[in-house]
Amino acid sequence: MRPPEPxxxxxxxxxxxxxxxxxxxxxxxxxxxxxxxxxxxxxxxxHMFVAAGSxxxxxxxxxxxxxxLDRTPASRELVSRFLPPHYRPAGEVxxxxxxxxxxxxxxxxxxxxxxxxxxxxxxxxxxPATVQLLVDxxxxxxxxxxxxxxxxxxxxxxxxxxxxxxARAGAVREQLPGIESRDRVxxxxxxxxxxxxxxxxxxxxxxxSCILLPAAALVREKERGTIEQLLVSPLTPFQVMFPKVxxxxxxxxxxxxxxxxxILLPVYGVPAxxxxxxxxxxxxxxxxxxxxxxxxxATFTRRTAQVGMLMLLTVMPIxxxxxxRAPLESMPGWLQAAIWFSPLRHFLEVGYGILLRGAGxxxxxxxxxxxxxxxxxxxxxxxxxxxxxxx
Numbered sequence: 001m002r003p004p005e006p007x008x009x010x011x012x013x014x015x016x017x018x019x020x021x022x023x024x025x026x027x028x029x030x031x032x033x034x035x036x037x038x039x040x041x042x043x044x045x046x047h048m049f050v051a052a053g054s055x056x057x058x059x060x061x062x063x064x065x066x067x068x069l070d071r072t073p074a075s076r077e078l079v080s081r082f083l084p085p086h087y088r089p090a091g092e093v094x095x096x097x098x099x100x101x102x103x104x105x106x107x108x109x110x111x112x113x114x115x116x117x118x119x120x121x122x123x124x125x126x127x128p129a130t131v132q133l134l135v136d137x138x139x140x141x142x143x144x145x146x147x148x149x150x151x152x153x154x155x156x157x158x159x160x161x162x163x164x165x166x167a168r169a170g171a172v173r174e175q176l177p178g179i180e181s182r183d184r185v186x187x188x189x190x191x192x193x194x195x196x197x198x199x200x201x202x203x204x205x206x207x208x209s210c211i212l213l214p215a216a217a218l219v220r221e222k223e224r225g226t227i228e229q230l231l232v233s234p235l236t237p238f239q240v241m242f243p244k245v246x247x248x249x250x251x252x253x254x255x256x257x258x259x260x261x262x263i264l265l266p267v268y269g270v271p272a273x274x275x276x277x278x279x280x281x282x283x284x285x286x287x288x289x290x291x292x293x294x295x296x297x298a299t300f301t302r303r304t305a306q307v308g309m310l311m312l313l314t315v316m317p318i319x320x321x322x323x324x325r326a327p328l329e330s331m332p333g334w335l336q337a338a339i340w341f342s343p344l345r346h347f348l349e350v351g352y353g354i355l356l357r358g359a360g361x362x363x364x365x366x367x368x369x370x371x372x373x374x375x376x377x378x379x380x381x382x383x384x385x386x387x388x389x390x391x
Contacts, residue, residue, distance in 0.1 A: 015239065018235060018239055019246070022239060022243035023243040026248075027247050029217065029220070036213065036216060039209075039212075040209060040251060040255055043209060044202075044255035044258050044259040045262070048198050048202065050201075051198055051201035058086075059086045059142065059145040059149055060085055061084070061085065061086075062088065062110065063109050064087055064088070064090060064112055064146075065090050065091060065092070065093050065102060065110070066089070066112050067099060067111060067112070068114045069114060069115055069118075070117065070118040070119055074122055074123075074161075075119060078131070078157055081153045081156075082153065086149055090102070090107065103134065106136070106138075109143070109146055110135040110136065110147075111133070112132075112150075113131065113134070114131050115132070118131065122165075129158075131154065133147065135147050192269075194268045194270075195271075198263070198270055199264070199355055200324050202256065202259050202351075203344070204319055206290075207344050207347075208315055208319075209248070209252055209255065210248060210286070210291050210294065211291070211293055211311065212294060212315075213251065213294070214245060214248045214291045214294040214295050215295065215310075215311065216298075216307055217247075217248075218241070219301055219303065220304065222302050227240075237387045240386075241382065241383055244291070245288055245291040248291050248294075249284050249291065252283065252284075252287040253280055253287070257280070260272075260276075270355065272354070272355050273354075273355065274353070274354035274358040274359055274360060275354065276354075278361065279351070279355065282350045282364075282371065286343055288375045288379065289343040289374050289378055289379075291379070292376075292380075293314070293378045295383075296381050296385060298382075299386050318344050319344065321335065321339050322342055322348060323339075323345060324344075328345075341374065343370075343371050343374050343375065346367040347367070349367045350364050350371075
């Protein structure tokens with residue numbers, strides 16, 4: 001006959017069973033909520049395709065006009081350097097007014113104007129040959145890239161013509177001094193934009209889901225009046241809140257696995273140069289941190305509509321200022337210090353580090369520790385406010 005278990009073990013076993021039952025309840029409620037279920041399925045499947053097909057950050061099909069007043073082989077060669085896929089010819093213009101009108105109407109991005117005597121100035125080599133480039137910068141990113149790419153094309157063209165002039169003067173081209181640039185790209189050697197965009201959207205959707213789902217689950221309990229029934233049951237506030245976090249961690253891990261093994265890896269070839277076990281382990285920790293933030297936000301609302309508005313106020317700044325949309329180095333110092341308290345700021349380093357750079361625990365230990373600390377603080381704050389509000 002087995003000896004009876006000690007009372008403290010019986011109490012622990014009962015509490016763990018209660019948490020397991022409550023976690024199952026949360027998962028069943030999520031499956032029955034069609035709106036949230038559709039949101040989860042879309043976030044971790046179709047949204048990845050949308051992100052991969054979105055506009056790339058490099059220059060593509062910039063329509064340019066040409067006003068060639070020189071009409072020599074040298075001027076035509078310069079124009080021929082503006083090639084697809086970066087540029088797309090939009091025709092020639094005879095008058096500056098026509099070009100400005102087309103720039104104003106948005107049918108062209110830039111005007112390349114080559115003055116008369118351009119070829120003669122290059123051949124003489126006495127003074128610099130100049131051309132004029134007018135760029136529409138109403139779209140700042142496109143305008144900047146079009147101008148930067150054009151400057152590189154003109155610089156290379158000028159260097160080649162200068163070497164030709166020196167060669168005609170008797171200099172040996174191989175003996176001329178020069179600087180040769182040999183670029184080596186690490187981790188994403190082909191500069192595939194889809195690798196970055198799909199991983200970014202996966203981390204973004206993990207963030208949105210981890211904050212929204214537990215907040216919606218808690219507010220749903222308030223709207224239906226079941227939160228009072230749970231509080232009068234033999235359950236502590238911790239046993240009411242923690243199963244919601246566990247359920248959302250399970251959902252987030254499952255969705256992340258579907259997104260990576262179902263879309264990112266087979267469709268776009270996104271590598272996993274590090275440990276996937278480490279990635280999903282840190283994802284679970286990150287889900288816990290954000291779930292605490294979602295539960296904390298839910299304690300300030302009593303309606304689902306209020307949750308939606310509060311999520312916009314909370315989630316959008318976190319995503320926009322985390323480093324996904326713009327480099328942290330370009331932000332003011334005080335804003336960089338404030339974003340340090342965002343779990344996503346550190347999860348980005350983990351996600352990109354594991355998947356693209358093959359980083360391990362030693363390299364990512366600081367980020368993992370910060371995520372764990374922020375998760376503990378946020379969950380504790382949410383639990384204390386929930387206990388004070390409804391306890």
